[in-house]
Structures are given as C-alpha cells and as structure tokens.
Amino acid sequence: MNDxxxxxxxxxGGGELPRRVARAAASAGRPVRVVVLNGFAATEDFxxxxxxxxxxxxxxxxxxxxxxxxxxxxxxxxxxTRPSMLSLMPDAATLKLATRxxxxxxxxxxxxLQAVIRxxxxxxxxxxxxxxxxxxxxxxxxxxAGPEPDADAVADIARGFxxxxxLGALDVGQAVVVQQGLVxxxxxxxxxxALLARVGPLRRxxxxxxxxxxxxxxxxxxxxxxxxxxxxxxxAAAAGLRGLAIEANGTIVMERAATVAAAEAAGxxxxxxHADDVGGSER
Amino acid sequence: MNDxxxxxxxxxGGGELPRRVARAAASAGRPVRVVVLNGFAATEDFxxxxxxxxxxxxxxxxxxxxxxxxxxxxxxxxxxTRPSMLSLMPDAATLKLATRxxxxxxxxxxxxLQAVIRxxxxxxxxxxxxxxxxxxxxxxxxxxAGPEPDADAVADIARGFxxxxxLGALDVGQAVVVQQGLVxxxxxxxxxxALLARVGPLRRxxxxxxxxxxxxxxxxxxxxxxxxxxxxxxxAAAAGLRGLAIEANGTIVMERAATVAAAEAAGxxxxxxHADDVGGSER
Numbered sequence: 001m002n003d004x005x006x007x008x009x010x011x012x013g014g015g016e017l018p019r020r021v022a023r024a025a026a027s028a029g030r031p032v033r034v035v036v037l038n039g040f041a042a043t044e045d046f047x048x049x050x051x052x053x054x055x056x057x058x059x060x061x062x063x064x065x066x067x068x069x070x071x072x073x074x075x076x077x078x079x080x081t082r083p084s085m086l087s088l089m090p091d092a093a094t095l096k097l098a099t100r101x102x103x104x105x106x107x108x109x110x111x112x113l114q115a116v117i118r119x120x121x122x123x124x125x126x127x128x129x130x131x132x133x134x135x136x137x138x139x140x141x142x143x144x145a146g147p148e149p150d151a152d153a154v155a156d157i158a159r160g161f162x163x164x165x166x167l168g169a170l171d172v173g174q175a176v177v178v179q180q181g182l183v184x185x186x187x188x189x190x191x192x193x194a195l196l197a198r199v200g201p202l203r204r205x206x207x208x209x210x211x212x213x214x215x216x217x218x219x220x221x222x223x224x225x226x227x228x229x230x231x232x233x234x235x236a237a238a239a240g241l242r243g244l245a246i247e248a249n250g251t252i253v254m255e256r257a258a259t260v261a262a263a264e265a266a267g268x269x270x271x272x273x274h275a276d277d278v279g280g281s282e283r
Numbered sequence: 284m285n286d287x288x289x290x291x292x293x294x295x296g297g298g299e300l301p302r303r304v305a306r307a308a309a310s311a312g313r314p315v316r317v318v319v320l321n322g323f324a325a326t327e328d329f330x331x332x333x334x335x336x337x338x339x340x341x342x343x344x345x346x347x348x349x350x351x352x353x354x355x356x357x358x359x360x361x362x363x364t365r366p367s368m369l370s371l372m373p374d375a376a377t378l379k380l381a382t383r384x385x386x387x388x389x390x391x392x393x394x395x396l397q398a399v400i401r402x403x404x405x406x407x408x409x410x411x412x413x414x415x416x417x418x419x420x421x422x423x424x425x426x427x428a429g430p431e432p433d434a435d436a437v438a439d440i441a442r443g444f445x446x447x448x449x450l451g452a453l454d455v456g457q458a459v460v461v462q463q464g465l466v467x468x469x470x471x472x473x474x475x476x477a478l479l480a481r482v483g484p485l486r487r488x489x490x491x492x493x494x495x496x497x498x499x500x501x502x503x504x505x506x507x508x509x510x511x512x513x514x515x516x517x518x519a520a521a522a523g524l525r526g527l528a529i530e531a532n533g534t535i536v537m538e539r540a541a542t543v544a545a546a547e548a549a550g551x552x553x554x555x556x557h558a559d560d561v562g563g564s565e566r
Contacts, residue, residue: 162453163450163453163455166449166450166452166453167446167449167450167469169449170445170446170449170466172446172466172469173466173469176471177471182472183453183455183456183471183472184471184472185471185472185473186450186455186456186469186470186471187469188466188467188468188469189465189466189467189468189485190468190481190485194481198473198477198481202472202473
C-alpha cells in the first residue's frame with residue numbers, strides 16, 4: 001500500500017478546516033482516522049470516521065494508535081491555542097517526546113509547531129499541508145474581490161507586511177491593521193476577530209485602514225497558516241477598513257465564495273500578494 | 284538673560300505630567316508659558332500661567348507666540364495621539380513647517396515627534412526632556428518594589444524586551460505582555476491600560492506574566508517616553524501579572540511613591556533595567 005492510499009491521519013484542532021479535510025479525503029475514497037485535541041474539537045464531529053480524543057499529555061499514545069491504524073501521512077488542521085505548560089501534565093512516554101520538543105515549548109506557538117512537525121517526521125509520519133487535500137485553499141496572487149487598492153492603501157499594505165513580518169519573525173502574531181501609515185493594532189494570541197473588534201473605535205478620520213495577514217517568516221507552511229473567512233470580512237467592514245491583504249499561497253481562505261461575496265458586498269478589496277512583491281519599506 | 288532664566292515653554296498634551304512640569308518650574312521661580320494642544324489639555328488647568336490653546340494646524344502661530352513671550356526652552360509633555368492627517372487642516376504658515384516634517388508624518392508617532400523636535404531646534408528653541416525639570420521622573424536601574432523576579436519572570440522580561448524592541452524599531456508601540464514565553468498582547472496605539480484589560484482573559488494557568496515597557500530603539504528621550512503609574516500597576520494586578528519591567532532612565536513613573544506602594548500592596552515586582560542588561564535572546 002503506498003502512502004497516499006493509506007488512511008489519512010488528521011490531528012484536529014478547532015474550527016471548520018479539519019472537517020473539510022476529512023470530507024475531501026473521504027470523497028476521494030481515502031480512509032480517515034482522526035485525533036481530536038481535547039477542548040478544541042469533538043470526536044462526534046467526524047462520524048463516521050474512527051476518531052479518538054486525546055489531550056496533549058498523551059501524545060505518545062496518540063501516535064501509537066495512528067500507527068496501529070496504518071496511518072503514514074498526517075495533516076495538522078484547525079486552531080489550537082497553546083495551553084499552559086503546567087496544564088499539559090504529560091505521561092511518561094509523552095515526557096520523552098516532550099524533551100525532544102524541548103525548549104521550543106517555551107517559545108511562541110510557531111516554535112512548538114515546528115518541533116511537533118519535526119518529531120512527527122522522526123516518528124515515521126509524513127506531515128502534509130491541508131492545501132494538499134483541499135485545492136484552492138490558499139489563493140494565488142491576485143485581486144480576489146473589490147476595487148484595486150489606491151496608493152494610500154498600497155502604502156498601508158507595505159507597512160503592514162513589514163510590521164507583521166517583524167512580529168512573525170519573533171513568533172508573535174500574523175495580523176496587523178494599518179491606517180494612513182499608523183499601526184492601529186497588532187495581533188498576539190487574541191486572534192484576528194478580537195483585533196478587528198478593538199481597532200474600530202481607534203480609527204482615524206479619512207481613508208480607512210487595511211488588515212494584513214501573512215505567514216511568519218520562516219514558518220512551515222504545513223500548519224497554523226493565517227486564515228480568513230466571511231467573519232473576517234464582516235469584522236473588517238465593521239472596523240471601517242477598506243480592504244484585506246493576505247499572503248499569496250500561504251493564507252487559508254475558508255468558504256472562499258462566501259468570503260469573496262462578502263467583500264464585494266461590503267466594497268472591500270481582497271488582495272493576495274507575495275511578501276517579496278510588496279513595495280516600499282517599513283515606513 | 285540666560286536660557287534657564289527665560290520663561291519655560293510647555294507644549295502640553297494630556298495627563299498629569301504637563302501640570303507637574305509647570306509646578307516644578309514655577310516653584311523654582313521660573314516663569315511658565317503653556318501651549319495646550321486642543322483636545323488633549325485645557326488652558327484653565329495651567330492657571331495662573333499664561334496659556335493658549337492651539338490646534339495642530341496653527342503650529343506656526345504657536346511658535347511665534349512663544350518667541351514673543353521670550354521663551355527659548357520648551358518641554359513637550361503629556362500624551363498626544365496622532366490625529367488623522369486630514370483633520371490637521373494646516374494654515375499656510377504651518378504648511379511650510381509641515382513640509383519640513385514631510386514624509387515622517389506618514390510614519391508612526393515617533394517619526395513625527397523626532398521631526399517636530401528637529402524643526403523646533405531649527406526654529407531656535409532648545410527642547411528639554413521633562414526629566415530635566417522633575418528629578419527622579421525616570422528611575423535608574425534597580426528593583427523599585429516587590430520580590431526579586433524568579434528565573435521564569437526573567438525569561439519573560441527578556442522576551443518582552445526583545446519583542447518590544449522589534450516593535451519599537453518599527454515605531455509601533457512600547458509595551459508588551461509575556462507569560463511563560465508566550466506573548467499575550469502587544470501594544471499599538473490603544474495604550475497600556477487597554478492592553479492590560481484585554482490580556483487578563485487570555486492568561487494561562489501557572490505563573491503569571493510580566494508587563495514590559497521600553498523606549499523605542501533610536502527614540503529621542505525628549506518626548507513621548509513610556510509611562511507607568513498607579514493605574515498601570517492596578518491593571519497589571521487585575522490581569523494576573525506578577526510584575527512590571529521598565530527601561531531604566533527612560534520610563535516615566537508618575538506618582539512614584541503611590542506606584543511603588545501599589546506594587547508592594549499587590550505583591551508585584553517593579554524592576555527598572557537597561558535594555559543592554561537584559562539577559563537571553565528573543566526566545
């Protein structure tokens with residue numbers, strides 16, 4: 001049995017994405033096995049696929065089960081906010097894995113994920129990106145919706161990419177809101193919806209700002225990609241923004257048709273572009 | 284008349300600091316002239332000192348008045364949030380000044396302030412830091428209150444200085460909250476009180492986090508210094524933090540005795556240290 005015919009393992013965090021990956025694999029005729037992370041997803045969401053719920057502290061058992069089920073390829077999908085180290089309470093076998101993750105666990109979310117991906121590889125699993133299962137999940141460069149951004153918006157996008165890049169390099173966050181060159185808000189772990197909710201009252205007169213989301217520089221594109229969807233567009237419109245700029249081939253657009261339609265209806269641009277193609281400096 | 288005997292000009296933004304500067308100068312026998320920035324302070328707050336209220340768009344007239352009053356040294360004190368460029372509506376003379384501030388006005392707050400300080404110098408004024416008038420305003424390095432930070436807190440402080448440094452270098456903000464290596468929140472223009480209010484619900488189990496405030500790398504120490512006070516300590520305590528770390532010789536501590544007492548009462552450490560002395564890397 002080649003790897004692509006073996007059951008697909010899904011390590012499922014929160015949100016819609018893990019279920020969409022399961023549906024895509026199943027409709028391509030591939031068996032699916034799901035490990036749901038306690039507190040982020042529920043096994044019954046994945047019926048009829050075999051699914052087990054495990055907490056972080058039992059990672060070693062989780063891998064044993066996947067192996068016993070014949071899984072050789074895994075997808076990490078969905079949102080996971082890092083729990084406190086003290087709440088992990090790993091068992092003995094997991095503690096051995098954890099020592100290999102080691103100090104990364106005390107960095108930001110991304111450094112943990114990179115270490116998890118490395119350890120999964122060492123344990124014999126191939127980690128696939130969700131976009132390998134769902135085509136069109138991460139749009140290519142281009143204007144997906146709304147009017148072409150004007151020069152002010154382009155300058156805000158450039159500043160947003162620069163600030164988000166610096167933050168991402170420090171493994172802090174993936175999103176930033178910029179208006180007229182001024183950074184209205186920066187995302188840490190609160191998430192983009194909370195960021196958008198708080199920048200509304202901070203907006204200045206004149207042309208509205210831009211939400212920028214980009215992959216952390218050096219981040220693996222196998223997990224924890226920046227994500228937007230219809231709710232992001234609604235939040236951006238409510239905050240008085242003029243558009244969204246996302247990193248091409250690296251930002252997940254959930255419910256793409258609905259997201260594009262929401263942007264069109266609100267008159268917001270939705271632009272996907274490569275970080276290297278963003279003009280201007282950090283000012 | 285030497286410069287130090289000439290009337291002291293105060294460009295007053297919001298908050299207590301401008302009034303404290305006025306009181307300190309007056310009690311040293313020095314005449315005071317105040318320009319209050321419309322929307323941030325009121326002339327009557329500075330009675331009996333001559334004070335005029337001017338909006339940004341009339342900067343040139345403001346300088347003419349100060350000159351006519353014999354002012355040669357000015358202090359910029361108090362908080363000013365940058366207005367929208369469109370709300371400035373400068374008059375013709377101010378427009379000439381503005382072109383000398385130029386593109387900086389489209390960067391962050393700090394780049395504007397640097398340009399304003401430069402233009403004030405070119406116009407013949409000497410810009411003094413508020414700490415020249417108020418001794419002890421920006422504490423030297425040392426533990427000001429509470430218990431010595433443990434190793435975890437020291438690591439959080441180091442990460443906070445690294446992240447705040449990167450943000451500050453991009454002229455975004457001066458404050459960050461870190462818990463167990465995880466950045467819970469990053470300040471943009473919303474201010475430290477709002478930052479503290481939102482990180483409370485985001486805190487993880489286990490040892491609490493740390494608020495770090497530092498001067499933006501390369502920032503002039505003549506204006507817009509990071510500031511804390513009793514309210515900051517109250518916000519940090521409410522957010523479940525274990526302490527505050529501030530940049531020595533560069534962070535204003537308002538109402539120092541009350542701030543120290545609040546930290547002691549809440550069991551929070553208050554540590555002033557130099558950015559260069561912060562151990563560890565950004566991880």
